[in-house]
Each structure stands twice: as C-alpha cells, then as structure tokens.
Amino acid sequence: MKIRRRRNSTEKVMDRISVLPKTILHDILGRLPDKDAAKTSVLSKSWSETWFSFPVVAAWSKDFFNMPDLQLSPEDPLWLSRLDMFIGYVSKRLRRLHDQGLAVKELKLKMKYISDKMLVSHYHHLDEWIQMASESGVEVLGLHLALSLDKFYNLPLCLVEAKSLTTLVLTGGIRLDPAFLNHSLKFFSVRKLLFHSILLGDERVMEHFISHCPLVEYLTLIHCLPYKPSSVGDPPGSRAHYVKSLSLHGLQKLKQVDVQGIEEIYIDALNLENLRYAARIWDASKLNLSSYKNLRRLSLCFVRRADMWLLERLPKIPFLESLTLKDCSLSERINIPGPQLKFFKLLNCPNLKEVNIDAPNLLSCEYFGKDEPVISFRGISNQLEVNARIHMDHQDVDRLRQFIQNIEPQEVLTSLSLCIIPPYSIIESLATLPGSSSPPTIKHMQLCSFSPRQTQYFPVMNWLLSSCFPETISFSLNYSFNMREFMVYFYEMLMGSKKGECYCFSRGPECWWHGLKVVKITHLERTYENVEDLKAMLNALPFADNYEEEFISFTLELGKGGSDGQNLDSI
Known part of the structure; x- marks a missing residue:
C-alpha cells in the first residue's frame, strides 16, 4: 500500500508561482530586498534556476562580515574566509550569467565597511566583475568602497564598453584615471550619474566623463578630489585638493x-x-546658470553673501517653488520675494536681524537658528504652516518670547509649531521670573529632550508656558533617559491647580494656568483621561534607548471645556 504525503497549501501556492514565466519571477525577485531574494534559491530547483538567471547581482559586505570581523587582521583565517565567501558569491553569479550569454542588468557592490588595506590585494576581482558586467549589457552599476587617499581602486578602462549603461554610481576610494581622457566615451544611455568622494587623476577627467553623457538627467557630484600619488616623504593624501571649477555644457536633458x-x-x-x-565652507564661490526659466527648486549651502546672489537672480526665476538657505552668510536684512514660492527654509544662517517674505502662495516656512530676527510675512496664505527649531540654554530666558513676538503679523502664530531643544541646566530662579504679559498662543510645541533632574521640571515648564501657550505640546520618546517620571509630573502639574495652587506672582498679570480649561493626553491615536491611565500606558512602553519618532501629546484648551477632555473646573 502506497502512502501519499498530502502537500500543504503553502507548497501548492509555491508550485503555482514557480511555473510562472521567468520574466514574472524575476520581477518578483526584483521587488524583494537583496538578502531575501537570495534566500529563494534554496526553496526548490526551479527557484534556484530562477535565482541564477536573475539579472541583478547585488552584494553588501555587511551581509558577509559581522562587525567584529571587520576589526580582524587581513591575515586572520576567519577574515579571509568571509572575504572568500563574498568574492565567491559575486564571481559565481556573474560568471554563470556571462558564460550563458544572459544579461546583467544591475551590478551593485557595497564594500565601504571593508578597509582599503584589506581589499587592495583583491582589486583584480573588481576588474573582472566590471569586465563581465560590461560585456553582458549592464544598465546599472553601483560601486561603494571605503574612502582612501592611500590605497585607492583605479576604475578599469573596460567600463567604456558598457554602452547600455543608464545609471553609474561611484562612492569612496575609487579613482578616475587620466587615461580616460584618451578615450572617446560612449555613454549615450546614461540618465543618472553620481560621484561621491571619488578621486580624480586629473581635474579634467570629471568634465570629460560628464560631457560624454549627453542624455544625463540627474547629476550628483559630492566632494570629489583631484589627486595624484604622494611623492617620497609626503604624508598620504597630502596632494589631494578640492575641484576648483566645473563647466557643464550641452546637457539639454539635465533636470536635477x-x-x-x-x-x-x-x-x-x-x-x-x-x-x-x-560651496566649500565659507570660501568665495561662484554659481552661474545659462538659464533660470525652468528652475523650480533651489538650495544653497555655505554660499557667501547668498542674499546678494538672490537679489540679482530671483527676478530671473519666475517659477521657483522651493528655496532653501543653509549655513549661508547673509546681510542683517534680507528680502525673499516669490510669487510662486511655496516652500522656504532658512537654516542656521547667523547674524540675521530682519527677514521679509513676500510670497502670497507660501505653504511652509521653516526656521532654525540661534538668533531671533524679525520675520515678517506679506500677503500670507491661509494654508501657511510655520515651523521653527530653536536651541535654548539658561542664558536665553527671554529669547523664546522675543522670537515669537518678532513674527509678523501676529495671526501667523496660529500656524506656528516650535521644536525646542531645551536647556539641561536651567537656573531654578526661572521659577520666580514673572512674565510681562499674557503668553501668546501658538499652534504646537515639541520638546526633543529634557533635563533628567526632577528639580528642573517645574522651572523649565513654567518658563516655557509663560513664554507661549501651545494648543498642543508633545514630548519625544527618542531619548534614553526615563521620560515616564516626567510625563506623570507634567500631567499632575497641569491638573494640580484644582487644589488651589497657582503659578501667579503677587504682582503682575495672571499666569498661563488661568486660561487653561481642558487637558487631553494622546498617544498613538488613543486618548488617556486620568493619571492612572497615563501611568499604565507609560509602564507598558518598552524600555529602549531609541524610539522611532514616537510622541506623547498634551492638548491644552482655553475657554470652556468640551466633552472629549477633562474640564478642570469640573474636577
């Protein structure tokens, strides 16, 4: 009597999938993370054949090396075995595709966690891999190595044969040899080109490379260094310097x-x-375009007197929608006109005293800095959201209120969200500092860190709520200190005045608490209505050093309380 094993439903589904055409199976593999796609090769013979004909070869060193392994000597047997596994895996995949005349659409290698000293004796494998990929119609080539000014990898000239290349990404200790200048490159299919921290044997070789990509649409050049090997007696890297100038001509498809x-x-x-x-930090810089008429998004960083550049060119950019100024040196007063401007960021630009924004269609304005300039808006949109990130210390006790009062017109405050990095050493005398007037109401306040000392809880929070009254206030859980104790304290601080306590001073205006009627606590879209519920929720949170953007929010309402929160007058 024969006994037949009944296949479970999972096996049946796998059988149905495995008989699909190879193109569909390859599409399925392409949608999986590289490591998970590789695991399909052990499911069955059919899936193994599918995997070895899959035209994408991707390998990350972190999948072969554990972090302790990377600290070993290159002569250590364990390290050598890990490297042999990495090299064997890539070689086997490429050789099988190449020898069967199959396409290699993508070759992506990330070895930036393996030092140059460990790889240098194995660079000939990289030459072989790029050669096979070029002969197999590679479309996407990504090579990421550890940055090195001592033992770098020379990109092989066989790459010029990769005529089907659409994307080239080079990062780290890779050198473009001057020999490329003697070749007529034919990268007529390249749409995306990225060079990050690579070395140039001749400053002209980068322009030569780019000029032979006439259809390039996305171009990224970050900290590329013209470099020649050091002479005898020179320290490694002593002859490296930044590229001084770059001219890009005839790139009619270039978008980004x-x-x-x-x-x-x-x-x-x-x-x-x-x-x-x-630009390079605070160096003189020159930026010029042949045309600005189609420019939609512009970001400037480390540009000296960027406002003067904008003053001359903004009228030539009629359709600009997004503008970012980061770490730029500016005049004390700047004007930002933009009839189509929707997004504006002003980040860490020192010495500003006045910012005038004339952008009636503006949807978002972000500010980050240590100054408190007058920020005025003209013809504001009713959809405008203003976000500010401010660092505070114990010497800035008046700065927060000053910053808020410097925003014009005052109705903008209804859209203002403040993200505050509060002080770790607020002087306790803050508890006795009276406010000069009722605090202005803002939309939201977010605290990204807080003092772990309980003696700081009251003076800091009283000072913050005396400077401005947020409709909602949230506390980040992305930090390692115990927020649970503070959460309970803050809730009881808000509710404590029902017992007759008050934060007013004997002389002066009424404190922030007199306008507070409703307190509502929310976390992950759930509302908590009393301190016991709050404690239970906090105790249920996992103890971890880091959380992914997780917040606890307190809604503070003025006026008569509603049914969805706690009315202090009714307690």
Missing part, C-alpha cells in the same frame, strides 16, 4: 543637479528644474 565642494560652477542646461549647490 547636486554639486558640493566645488568653488566655481557653470551649468548650461535650459531644462534644469532642481539645483542644490554647497
């Missing part, structure tokens, strides 16, 4: 450019829509 660390740049690209330019 991100350039960092180049002193002078000229771009001839009529269809450019998105430009991010970061």
Whole structure:
C-alpha cells in the first residue's frame, strides 16, 4: 500500500508561482530586498534556476562580515574566509550569467565597511566583475568602497564598453584615471550619474566623463578630489585638493543637479528644474546658470553673501517653488520675494536681524537658528504652516518670547509649531521670573529632550508656558533617559491647580494656568483621561534607548471645556 504525503497549501501556492514565466519571477525577485531574494534559491530547483538567471547581482559586505570581523587582521583565517565567501558569491553569479550569454542588468557592490588595506590585494576581482558586467549589457552599476587617499581602486578602462549603461554610481576610494581622457566615451544611455568622494587623476577627467553623457538627467557630484600619488616623504593624501571649477555644457536633458565642494560652477542646461549647490565652507564661490526659466527648486549651502546672489537672480526665476538657505552668510536684512514660492527654509544662517517674505502662495516656512530676527510675512496664505527649531540654554530666558513676538503679523502664530531643544541646566530662579504679559498662543510645541533632574521640571515648564501657550505640546520618546517620571509630573502639574495652587506672582498679570480649561493626553491615536491611565500606558512602553519618532501629546484648551477632555473646573 502506497502512502501519499498530502502537500500543504503553502507548497501548492509555491508550485503555482514557480511555473510562472521567468520574466514574472524575476520581477518578483526584483521587488524583494537583496538578502531575501537570495534566500529563494534554496526553496526548490526551479527557484534556484530562477535565482541564477536573475539579472541583478547585488552584494553588501555587511551581509558577509559581522562587525567584529571587520576589526580582524587581513591575515586572520576567519577574515579571509568571509572575504572568500563574498568574492565567491559575486564571481559565481556573474560568471554563470556571462558564460550563458544572459544579461546583467544591475551590478551593485557595497564594500565601504571593508578597509582599503584589506581589499587592495583583491582589486583584480573588481576588474573582472566590471569586465563581465560590461560585456553582458549592464544598465546599472553601483560601486561603494571605503574612502582612501592611500590605497585607492583605479576604475578599469573596460567600463567604456558598457554602452547600455543608464545609471553609474561611484562612492569612496575609487579613482578616475587620466587615461580616460584618451578615450572617446560612449555613454549615450546614461540618465543618472553620481560621484561621491571619488578621486580624480586629473581635474579634467570629471568634465570629460560628464560631457560624454549627453542624455544625463540627474547629476550628483559630492566632494570629489583631484589627486595624484604622494611623492617620497609626503604624508598620504597630502596632494589631494578640492575641484576648483566645473563647466557643464550641452546637457539639454539635465533636470536635477547636486554639486558640493566645488568653488566655481557653470551649468548650461535650459531644462534644469532642481539645483542644490554647497560651496566649500565659507570660501568665495561662484554659481552661474545659462538659464533660470525652468528652475523650480533651489538650495544653497555655505554660499557667501547668498542674499546678494538672490537679489540679482530671483527676478530671473519666475517659477521657483522651493528655496532653501543653509549655513549661508547673509546681510542683517534680507528680502525673499516669490510669487510662486511655496516652500522656504532658512537654516542656521547667523547674524540675521530682519527677514521679509513676500510670497502670497507660501505653504511652509521653516526656521532654525540661534538668533531671533524679525520675520515678517506679506500677503500670507491661509494654508501657511510655520515651523521653527530653536536651541535654548539658561542664558536665553527671554529669547523664546522675543522670537515669537518678532513674527509678523501676529495671526501667523496660529500656524506656528516650535521644536525646542531645551536647556539641561536651567537656573531654578526661572521659577520666580514673572512674565510681562499674557503668553501668546501658538499652534504646537515639541520638546526633543529634557533635563533628567526632577528639580528642573517645574522651572523649565513654567518658563516655557509663560513664554507661549501651545494648543498642543508633545514630548519625544527618542531619548534614553526615563521620560515616564516626567510625563506623570507634567500631567499632575497641569491638573494640580484644582487644589488651589497657582503659578501667579503677587504682582503682575495672571499666569498661563488661568486660561487653561481642558487637558487631553494622546498617544498613538488613543486618548488617556486620568493619571492612572497615563501611568499604565507609560509602564507598558518598552524600555529602549531609541524610539522611532514616537510622541506623547498634551492638548491644552482655553475657554470652556468640551466633552472629549477633562474640564478642570469640573474636577
């Protein structure tokens, strides 16, 4: 008598999937993380064949090396075995595709956690892999190595044969040899080009490379260094320096450019829509475009006198929708006109005293800095949201209120959200500092950290709520100190005045508590109505050093309380 094993439903489903055409199975593998896609090769013979014909070869060093392994000597047998596994895996996959005449659509290698000293004797494998991929019609090539000015990897000339290349990403200790200048490159299919922290044997080789990508649409050049091997007696890297200038001509398809660390740049690209330019820190910089008419998004970083550049060019950018100024040196007073401007960021630009924004369609304005400039809006949209991130210390006791009062017109405060990095050493005398007037009401306050000392709880929170009254206030759980104790204290602080306590001073205006009628606590869309519920929720939170953007929010309402919160007058 024969006994047949009944296959479970999972096996039946796997059988139905495995008979699908290879193109569909490859599409399924392409939607999985690289590590999970590789695991399908052990499911069955059919899936193994599918995996080895899959035209995407991707390998990350972190999948082969544990962090302790990376601290070992290159001569250590364990380290050598890990490296052999990595090399064997990539070689086997590529060799099988290459020898069967199958396509290699993508080759992505990330080895930035393996030091150059460990890899240098194995660089010939990289040459072989790029050679096979180029001969197999590679479309996407990504190579990430550890940054090195001593033992770098010379990109092989065989890459010029990769005529089907659409995306080239090079990061780390990779050097473009001057020999590329002697070749007529034919990268006519390249749409995306990214060079990050690579070395240039000749400063001209980068321009030469880019000029032979006439259809490039997305170009990223970050901290690329012209470099020649050091002479005898020179320390490693002593002959490396930043690229001084770059001119890009004839790139009619170029839509997005991100350039960092180049002193002078000229771009001839009529269809450019998105430009991010970061100069070297506080160096003189020059940025010029052949046309600004299609520019929609502009970000400037470390640009000296950026406001003067904008004063001349903003009228030439009629459709600009997004503007970011970060770590730029500016005049004390700047004007930002923009009839189409929707998003504006002003980040860490010192010495500002006055910012005038004339943008009637503005939807979002973000500010981060240590100054309290007068920020005025003209013709504001009813959809405007203002977000500010402020660092505080014990010397800035009046600065928060001053910053809020410097926003004009005052109706903007109904859309103002403050993210405050509060002080760790607030002087306890803050508890006796009277406010000069009732605190202005703002939309939201977010605290990203707080003093772990319980003696600081009251003076800091009383000072904050005396400076401004937020409709909601939230506390981040992304920090390692115990927030539970503070959460309970703050709730009881808000509710404590029902017993007759008050935070007013003997002379002066009424304190913030007199307008407080309703307190509502929410976490992950759930409402908590009393301190016992709050304690239970806090005790249920996992003890961990880091949370993913998790907050506890307190809604503070003025006036007569509603049914969805606690009315202090009714307690």
